[in-house]
Amino acid sequence: AGNIVFGGTLNGTGNHTENLVLTAGTGNVSFSAAVGGSKTLGDVTINSAQNVQASAGFAAKSLTQSAGTGTTTFNGIDTSGLSAVAGGAVNLKSAGAIDVSGGTIVTSGGTATGAGLDAGAVTLNSTGSTVTLGALTATGSAAATSSAAAGGAGGVVTVSSGGGSTTLSGATINTTGGAGDGAGAQGAGGNVSFTNAVVLAGAETITTGASAGNIVFGGTLNGTGNHTENLVLTAGTGNVSFSAAVGGSKTLG
Numbered sequence: 001a002g003n004i005v006f007g008g009t010l011n012g013t014g015n016h017t018e019n020l021v022l023t024a025g026t027g028n029v030s031f032s033a034a035v036g037g038s039k040t041l042g043d044v045t046i047n048s049a050q051n052v053q054a055s056a057g058f059a060a061k062s063l064t065q066s067a068g069t070g071t072t073t074f075n076g077i078d079t080s081g082l083s084a085v086a087g088g089a090v091n092l093k094s095a096g097a098i099d100v101s102g103g104t105i106v107t108s109g110g111t112a113t114g115a116g117l118d119a120g121a122v123t124l125n126s127t128g129s130t131v132t133l134g135a136l137t138a139t140g141s142a143a144a145t146s147s148a149a150a151g152g153a154g155g156v157v158t159v160s161s162g163g164g165s166t167t168l169s170g171a172t173i174n175t176t177g178g179a180g181d182g183a184g185a186q187g188a189g190g191n192v193s194f195t196n197a198v199v200l201a202g203a204e205t206i207t208t209g210a211s212a213g214n215i216v217f218g219g220t221l222n223g224t225g226n227h228t229e230n231l232v233l234t235a236g237t238g239n240v241s242f243s244a245a246v247g248g249s250k251t252l253g
Contacts, residue, residue, distance in 0.1 A: 001027040001050070008032065012039040016061040016082055024049040026069070036060050036078070043088075051096075057103060061088045062120065068094030076103020079120050081110025087120035087138065087155060098126045101134035101169040109141035109152040109178060116143045116152030116178035116187055128163035135171035140178035140187035151178030154190030154213060161196045165219075170202015170229065176209030189213025189236055197221070197244075200229035200252065207234040214238040223250040 004024050010031060012018040019042040022029055028051045035041065036059030044060045046052060051070035059078040072094045079088035087107040092098055109117030119138040124131050140152025154175035159166050177187025189208030197219040206215055215235050221242060223229040230253040233240050246252065 001025060003027040004029045006031045006033070006035070009037060010035045010041070011037065012041050015040045016085065017042050019043045019045075021045045021047065022049070023047040026050050028053070028070070031055060031058065040078075052094075063088070063090050063092070065092045065094065068096055070094070070096045072096065072098045073102070074100045077105045080106050080108045081117050081141070083111045084113045084117070085110045086117040086152070089120040089122070091121075091123045093123075093125045093127070095128040096126065097129040097131070098124050099132040100124065101132045101167075104135040104137060107138045107155050109139070112141050112144045112147075112152065112178075114144055114147050115149035115184070116180070117141045118153045118187070119155035119175070119190065121156045121158075121190070123158045125158075125160045126162060127160075129161070130164035131159055131161040131166040132169060133159060133166065134169045136173045138175045138190055140176070142179040143181035143184050145181060148182040148184050149180065150184040151180045151187035153177050153187040154208060156190045157192045159194050165197040165199050166194055167199050167201050168204045170200070170204055172205040172207070174207050175213055176207060177211050177213070186211045189238060191216070191238070194218055199224060200231060203230040203253070205232040208236055208238055209234070210236040212236060212238045215240045217242045217244070217246075220244045220248060221246045221252070222248065223252050226251045227253055229253050
């Protein structure tokens with residue numbers, strides 16, 4: 001075991017430029033202060049760790065955690081695109097619990113100079129424990145004025161909690177496609193899928209916008225108190241599906 005600790009802020013010299021690769025084995029990775037607060041990092045990859053803890057905001061071109069055995073905690077992740085740059089992906093995988101409810105995940109496309117730019121995909125995969133998710137914005141950007149082009153697509157969101165359930169803290173998940181210009185079409189909304197059981201801890205809104213974008217609950221769906229937590233779903237021309245019982249142990253609002 002060997003820990004990797006950033007006790008102060010961590011920045012690049014140019015936005016989305018300098019990559020960072022961390023391998024801690026059975027040790028921990030911790031960021032005690034803001035990452036990318038003044039200059040965002042490039043592609044950040046955490047190959048292995050026990051616990052991963054980011055105590056403040058984390059801004060980079062993309063963020064990947066390939067493996068973990070303990071808890072993974074982020075308090076806000078921003079991989080939104082720069083001008084003429086699409087949004088970056090967020091992909092977190094661990095055998096332990098993943099908690100990203102302390103801040104908003106933003107992977108939206110950057111400002112377009114022609115066709116709108118796609119948002120980055122968000123994949124949260126706890127293979128042996130739980131996931132806690134708060135607000136998430138993965139919207140495509142609008143096409144540039146006078147481009148007559150289509151808007152960017154929203155990011156695909158996939159959440160898996162193989163050892164338990166996914167808790168939605170009571171916020172908004174938005175994967176709407178960006179607006180087209182003139183005859184240009186609106187970008188497709190990103191699909192939002194929950195592979196395992198979901199529990200609502202507050203009022204939750206999920207929208208894929210007016211265009212296509214499915215919302216899928218692959219496991220049971222319950223509240224934390226009977227008739228308490230409201231749920232608002234907007235799938236546009238996409239589908240909404242519930243594969244298992246809804247409100248079987250605690251009814252929704």
